[in-house]
Amino acid sequence: MDWMISNMRATALTLAKTQLTSLVLAVLICLISFTSWLSDQPQTAFDQLALGKDVTEVSQQEEGYHVHCRTLNDGGQCLHDWLERGAKPVHVWLGNSQLHAINQWQPGETTAPNVLHQRWKDGNHTLLAYSQPNANLMEHYLLFEALLEKLPVERLILPVVFDDLRETGIRPTLLPLLSQPSIVSNLSNTSIGQKIIAQNTQVEKQSEIDLKGLSETPQKRVESYLNHQLSHYWPWWDKRVEARGQIYFFLYRLRNQVFGITAQSKRKIIRARYLDNMAALDAILVRAKQRFVDILLYIPPIRNDVELPYLMREYTSFKHSLSEKAQGPHIHLFNFENLVPAHWWGANNSTNMQDKTELDFMHFQGPGHVRLAQAIDEAVKTMDKGVSR
Numbered sequence: 001m002d003w004m005i006s007n008m009r010a011t012a013l014t015l016a017k018t019q020l021t022s023l024v025l026a027v028l029i030c031l032i033s034f035t036s037w038l039s040d041q042p043q044t045a046f047d048q049l050a051l052g053k054d055v056t057e058v059s060q061q062e063e064g065y066h067v068h069c070r071t072l073n074d075g076g077q078c079l080h081d082w083l084e085r086g087a088k089p090v091h092v093w094l095g096n097s098q099l100h101a102i103n104q105w106q107p108g109e110t111t112a113p114n115v116l117h118q119r120w121k122d123g124n125h126t127l128l129a130y131s132q133p134n135a136n137l138m139e140h141y142l143l144f145e146a147l148l149e150k151l152p153v154e155r156l157i158l159p160v161v162f163d164d165l166r167e168t169g170i171r172p173t174l175l176p177l178l179s180q181p182s183i184v185s186n187l188s189n190t191s192i193g194q195k196i197i198a199q200n201t202q203v204e205k206q207s208e209i210d211l212k213g214l215s216e217t218p219q220k221r222v223e224s225y226l227n228h229q230l231s232h233y234w235p236w237w238d239k240r241v242e243a244r245g246q247i248y249f250f251l252y253r254l255r256n257q258v259f260g261i262t263a264q265s266k267r268k269i270i271r272a273r274y275l276d277n278m279a280a281l282d283a284i285l286v287r288a289k290q291r292f293v294d295i296l297l298y299i300p301p302i303r304n305d306v307e308l309p310y311l312m313r314e315y316t317s318f319k320h321s322l323s324e325k326a327q328g329p330h331i332h333l334f335n336f337e338n339l340v341p342a343h344w345w346g347a348n349n350s351t352n353m354q355d356k357t358e359l360d361f362m363h364f365q366g367p368g369h370v371r372l373a374q375a376i377d378e379a380v381k382t383m384d385k386g387v388s389r
Contacts, residue, residue: 054346055363056105057097058114067117068100068129071173078128079150088126091380092147093157094140096164098300099131101363103346109366115373125154136167136273137280138196139174144284145186146177153293155383157376159300160281162310162318163362168273170200186287192279269314281325289330296379297326298334301372302361305342309361329386334379340368 065085069078082090093099093113102109113129120127128151130143140158147153170178177183178200187193288295299319302308308315319335326333344365 055101055103055360057101058105058111067127068111068113068131070100070132082126082128082151085126088124089154090151091125091127091155091157092151092153093127093129094143095129095131095159096135096161097131097133098362099129102369103360103363103365106366110369112369112372112376115370116376119373119377132171134164134167136164137277138168138192139170141192141280141284142170142174142177142187142196144287145183148291149182153291155294155296155380156288157296158284159298160322161300162315163267165274165277166267166270168276170196175200190283192276192283195276266311267309268311278321285325285331289328294383295331296334296376296383297322297331298336298379301336301340301364301368303342303345303359304338306359332379332383336372336375339371339375340364344368
């Protein structure tokens with residue numbers, strides 16, 4: 001009996017080793033296949049994946065001047081060029097990718113901020129626009145505080161994008177602003193500002209502590225050596241950030257495939273994020289009043305030829321809330337939902353594993369940008385005349 005048990009154990013162990021070896025080989029083959037594919041791919045701009053293959057980011061320069069910036073990296077150039085153009089009072093236009101992307105772009109077409117700049121360039125004020133993909137109102141609040149430090153802001157043009165109220169947090173490109181004492185001091189005057197500071201400076205400080213603790217330690221030296229050697233002998237090592245992004249994007253599409261999520265799926269508000277963003281909007285309105293800055297709020301264009309991907313009771317409640325907030329002579333709210341006709345919209349990349357294009361609810365064609373610039377121009381004229389909405 002003992003020898004039978006021993007043989008069974010040996011057989012089971014051999015089988016387990018065989019299965020483990022097969023699994024390891026399969027993983028290695030998949031890894032080699034993935035890294036081989038990855039090495040042939042161009043570097044992916046993951047913040048642009050949502051734009052779609054038919055959507056083009058357009059250069060944000062007019063006559064050699066930067067009038068539309070994206071991050072703090074090019075924000076300094078916008079400020080420099082503003083001085084070069086005469087340092088006039090500024091109308092600041094904040095937004096998301098709707099401001100810097102054109103669906104089915106044609107040569108010669110440009111974005112709404114650039115069109116508006118052309119209209120205003122010989123007037124008594126000038127335009128500066130800042131847009132980032134999926135920008136939320138907490139980020140707009142932080143950026144607005146920073147711009148108030150640098151510019152004579154006369155008016156803030158601010159789209160309140162319902163979809164972006166599902167976003168939260170501050171992206172890394174804006175975090176350096178939290179190292180400026182004057183900005184932190186102003187943010188500290190509001191509860192949402194305090195939350196922005198607490199959530200982001202703690203992470204940054206902990207990261208600095210961790211790095212400081214590692215400096216000049218054997219662990220740090222070993223890690224630096226291994227990174228150098230792996231980068232030298234294994235070219236795929238430098239692609240690890242790209243690999244993480246590709247894996248994350250794959251999992252995102254897989255999740256959407258499993259749950260049947262598409263661009264037209266109904267998206268509920270995320271209550272905590274919604275409240276944080278609306279609190280940031282309140283803070284913007286208060287800060288603008290303190291600095292005698294007029295505010296042009298607007299509900300951005302969205303395609304109207306199909307059912308919206310929102311729960312209508314939530315979307316209606318959101319618009320009602322904006323109307324309640326837009327009280328006072330320095331705040332005007334305009335509804336541009338139906339400004340851009342259906343035939344000026346386009347398609348987007350698939351959000352799941354199916355290789356099908358989906359309807360784009362955010363980005364429109366060149367004529368839509370001209371229409372939006374005209375609408376903003378007319379809205380500003382209305383505000384300047386003091387005409388009631």
